[in-house]
Structure formats: C-alpha cells, structure tokens
Amino acid sequence: MTPVLPAIERSAGATIEVDTPHGPARITRRDADGDARGLLLLGHGAGGGVSAPDLLATAGVALALGVHVGLVEQPYRVAGRRAPAPAGQLDTAWLAVVEHVRAERPDLPLVVGGRSSGARVACRTATAAGAAGVLCLAFPVHPPGRPEKDRLPELAQPTVPVLVVQGETDPFGRPEPAPGRDVVLLRGDHSLKSDVHGLRAAVTSWLTQLLALPVS
Helix, strand or coil, X not given: CCCCCHHHHHCCCEEEEECCECECEEEEEECCCCCCCEEEEEECCCCCCCCCHHHHHHHXXXXXXXXXXXXXXXXXXXXXXXXXXXXXXXXXXXXXXXXXHHHHCCCCCEEEEEECHHHHHHHHHHHHHCCCEEEEECXXXXXXXXXXXXXXXXXXXXXXXXXXXXXXCCXXXXXXXXXXXXXXXXXXXXXXXXXXHHHHHHHHHHHHHHCCCCCC
C-alpha cells in the first residue's frame, strides 16, 4: 500500500548550509526513523524551490521507507536570485553538497534526483557522485515548442538505474523507456500535481526494488 503522509510532507526538517565554489547551498534534512536504508538527495527546478509538491511527495515516500532525505537548494536560490546559474556551476555546487553528505554518512547507498533542472543536474553528475540510482521528476526533454534542443543525452549519462516520472501532457516532452531507465507516465503536465497517488506509487515501487527494501 502506498504511504499517505501529509504531516511528514509538511514538516520543515533541519536546515544547514554547505559551502560550494559558487556560494553556500542549503540542505533541508529529514531523517527517517530507526536504521536508515539509504539516502536520497533531491534538487529543485530552475525557477522553483524545494517546496514543490512532487518533491515533498517523493520525500514523504522515502521517509516512510526508511530512507533519509536531503532537499538541496542551489547557491543562486540561497542568494535570492531567480535566474538559474550555468550548468557547470550547478553541477559543481551539487557535487560539493554530495561530498559533504558522503562524509557524514559514507555507509548509506546514495540516490540522487530532482525535478526538471534538478533532474538534469543529477543525471550529469551521477557517476561522479557515486550514485546507486537516479530519480527524475518531470525531466525536461526539450524547451516547450523546441524539440530540436534535445536533452536526452543527459538522461542517458547515468550508468545506474534511472526512474523518470513524467506528465502525459508535459510541454517539455516525454522520454522513452530504455535499458536501465524506467518511465512512468502520469495524468497531468510538468508540475506533476494531478496524480500524486500515482507519483507516490511509482517512487515507492522503484526505491523498494533499487534498495532491496522489505515490502510492507
């Protein structure tokens, strides 16, 4: 049965700042009860923050499965800027956060991911991060109306299992399944707000298999 966790998803968590080469990033940490089975780091979209509904729903599922969660805000967001930093800066800052988290919890398998731009960062850096898997929420295959600007090579970079959860009417496109890549299509668009139950079910199933968790 898929967890329904509105109280957990609204909880603030503990917030810390991590120095990166491009300014401080911020992690909102939410620790699972008992012995943790893994650690999930999630990044935000280009113009949004870590309070996006799909990120909070995913965090709630992970916590219920005994997986610690870190919601990561990039330095440009911490500094109050809306325009995203260049890809290279995003990747460098993300890996600085990964290094910090790895130093604190080296024994836990690490899953990386995020929504939209955050999913792109996670894919590009998965190998350097030593990730066990990549969780992509609303991966932006191309800018709306510009299918020629294809970002699928980024989605193909991870050499570990990848889950993509995508809205059926997402104007940023829909990726196809591939070896090592599962794609779950849900009712709705890029926001993934229309089928939160389906989102929770997809993430629950994938994390359970990836981390060999007991089935409740």
